[in-house]
Amino acid sequence: MQIYLPIAELSVDVFLLLGLGGAIGFLSGLFGVGGGFLMTPILIFIGIPPPVAVGTEANQIVASSVSGVLAHWRRGNVDFKMGGILLLGGLFGSTLGVWLFAILRQLGQIDLVIKLCYVTFLGVIGGLMFVESLRALGRRRRATAARDKMHKHTWIHGLPLKMRFRKSKLYISALLPGGVGVLVGVLSAIMGVGGGFIMVPAMIYLLGMPTAVVVGTSLFQIIFVTANVTFLQAYANQTVDVVLAIILLTGAVIGAQFGARVGAKLRGEQLRILLALMVLVVCGKLLYDLTVTPADLYSIGGGE
Amino acid sequence: MIRVVALLAVLFAAAPLRAAPIVVDLSEHLVAITAGFAGAEVLLFGAVDEPGDVVVIVRGPTRPMIMYRKSRHFGIWVNADHMTFEDVPAYYAIASTRPLEEIAAPTVLARNEMGVENLRLDLPRAKASPNVAQDWREALIRNQQRAGLYPAEVGRVGFLGDRLFRARLALPANVPTGTYEAKVYFLRDGQIVSAQTTPLFVSKVGLEAEIFDFAYDQSALYGIIAILVALMAGWLAHVAFRRA
Numbered sequence A: 001m002q003i004y005l006p007i008a009e010l011s012v013d014v015f016l017l018l019g020l021g022g023a024i025g026f027l028s029g030l031f032g033v034g035g036g037f038l039m040t041p042i043l044i045f046i047g048i049p050p051p052v053a054v055g056t057e058a059n060q061i062v063a064s065s066v067s068g069v070l071a072h073w074r075r076g077n078v079d080f081k082m083g084g085i086l087l088l089g090g091l092f093g094s095t096l097g098v099w100l101f102a103i104l105r106q107l108g109q110i111d112l113v114i115k116l117c118y119v120t121f122l123g124v125i126g127g128l129m130f131v132e133s134l135r136a137l138g139r140r141r142r143a144t145a146a147r148d149k150m151h152k153h154t155w156i157h158g159l160p161l162k163m164r165f166r167k168s169k170l171y172i173s174a175l176l177p178g179g180v181g182v183l184v185g186v187l188s189a190i191m192g193v194g195g196g197f198i199m200v201p202a203m204i205y206l207l208g209m210p211t212a213v214v215v216g217t218s219l220f221q222i223i224f225v226t227a228n229v230t231f232l233q234a235y236a237n238q239t240v241d242v243v244l245a246i247i248l249l250t251g252a253v254i255g256a257q258f259g260a261r262v263g264a265k266l267r268g269e270q271l272r273i274l275l276a277l278m279v280l281v282v283c284g285k286l287l288y289d290l291t292v293t294p295a296d297l298y299s300i301g302g303g304e
Numbered sequence B: 001m002i003r004v005v006a007l008l009a010v011l012f013a014a015a016p017l018r019a020a021p022i023v024v025d026l027s028e029h030l031v032a033i034t035a036g037f038a039g040a041e042v043l044l045f046g047a048v049d050e051p052g053d054v055v056v057i058v059r060g061p062t063r064p065m066i067m068y069r070k071s072r073h074f075g076i077w078v079n080a081d082h083m084t085f086e087d088v089p090a091y092y093a094i095a096s097t098r099p100l101e102e103i104a105a106p107t108v109l110a111r112n113e114m115g116v117e118n119l120r121l122d123l124p125r126a127k128a129s130p131n132v133a134q135d136w137r138e139a140l141i142r143n144q145q146r147a148g149l150y151p152a153e154v155g156r157v158g159f160l161g162d163r164l165f166r167a168r169l170a171l172p173a174n175v176p177t178g179t180y181e182a183k184v185y186f187l188r189d190g191q192i193v194s195a196q197t198t199p200l201f202v203s204k205v206g207l208e209a210e211i212f213d214f215a216y217d218q219s220a221l222y223g224i225i226a227i228l229v230a231l232m233a234g235w236l237a238h239v240a241f242r243r244a
Helices: A014-031 A036-045 A050-074 A080-107 A110-142 A175-191 A196-207 A211-237 A242-265 A268-291 B002-017 B106-111 B130-146 B206-217 B219-243
Strands: A002-005 A010-013 A162-165 A170-173 A298-300 B022-026 B030-033 B040-048 B053-059 B062-073 B076-089 B092-096 B155-160 B164-171 B178-188 B191-204
Touching (some): A014 A036, A014 A242, A036 A050, A036 A110, A036 A268, A050 A110, A050 A242, A080 A175, A080 A211, A110 A196, A170 A175, A175 A196, A175 A211, A196 A211, A242 B206, A268 B076, B022 B178, B040 B191, B053 B155, B092 B164, B191 B206
Parallel strands (some): B030 B191
Antiparallel strands (some): A298 B062, B022 B040, B040 B164, B053 B092, B062 B076
16 A cells, blocks of 8 residues: 655555564664664665655654653663763754754765765674674683673773763763763764664763663663754754654554564573674665665756 | 748648647646555547647656766765756656657657657756766756656557547656646647647645645644654553553
8 A cells, every 4th residue: 555755755655664664663672772773774775865764764763762761761771860961962963963964965965974874883883793792602601701890990981070870880971971972963863863773882882881771771862862853854854754754653663562572582692793783784785885886877966 | 941931831820710720638637646646647638620640748847956976986986076957847758649750850859849858958058068968968867767757658649530639647656746737739741730738736635735834834843743743652652562
């Protein structure tokens, strides 16, 4: 059954969209990431104009993050103080990002920048995660491996504005989560992602947060940052298609619930290896598309 | 050439004396884009006074269009050059009773923009040499054809007897909105005897139109509603699955 999307201005099969939403929602529930980093490129592949894919995906992530965060909140897995600092950075970063987005769109380079951002971040994060999880698995097998020192003192701990985060059992500079928030906010606006795939590793490896509170806290931040992106994209660029968002999120929220259940049964390292592999596959595909000689060197940039 | 001029002179002299040699209409003048829109078919029909050929050209609204050309930088393909075409029809389709080249001479076809290759797509002159301009032109047409907006095939105009003709105009699902015109030419012996134009409106109606207008007229409120809808949906899903 075809449905016409009023903002994207094209008609797409409803069941294709529902299926996509469900599949990505399942993965997002499984890994505790928004799934935007998979959904946005796929929406572009099926012909949704990239700006509309990015704006609409932000809107959809609001919904899937809400249903995710509520589940984590009930289990007490959200560090609201940490989330608040991440959020402050995120609001600033996403506002900056939407502004950059509008400029790049005028220059005709937005597609390229979206893809380059994906390749860079997916490549780095996926690679790091993959190597790290393999090591963790190896350590577990050897069983005798020495445990890392609990507290390593580096330049990071010399930063000012130190704050205590009880739930995360951390005493670190607020600049760290704030900075992570800004970066994620910019990427959220330009790439149409929640940024979980960057924030989750950053929280674990950079901030040193306990894994249990990482997912809930990142989802908490993502809700507000993607809400900000949704609002600004709708306001400044008119690129949020609510009809598309509603169809996608219907599939996604249902898929996410099943994903979360399956995820609870798998071990952390296995999950991370799977996520890392998926991130690398998407990265590889995008990189391939950027380097292979295009079928047509010319493309239409839309009527202004 | 002289013959053409002479013929035209005869035609112009004769024109006021004749009854309208061609009448045309569409089965509908409004193509409504609704939620279930998956393309539309409009029937064009008409009658002529005497035997001859009919050519139908459907054009979408014209607009400026930016085109980019990629080139390789550091191993990556980047939009490096761009050109802006001034008046590009958003849609262009042609149908005829016989293959175009049998109906009229190339000069006649070119003058009346019959056939995609005869579309006048002007580039600002200063920017491009003729060869380069031709590359850009062809690229534009190729891109539009790939999008299904400049159908490559010439459609069929069928005659019912000697006088009545009809043609199906198929508009794809991604058809741009705006005011279209269907121009119908009647030709005899390779010359245009008369032409008739009839308008066709492609527009969003109902909920689709309201959402679109709302998104553009009240962007801030639209953004807030989009967020509220998402919050509601997320909460609903949570509640539904907690019970289950």
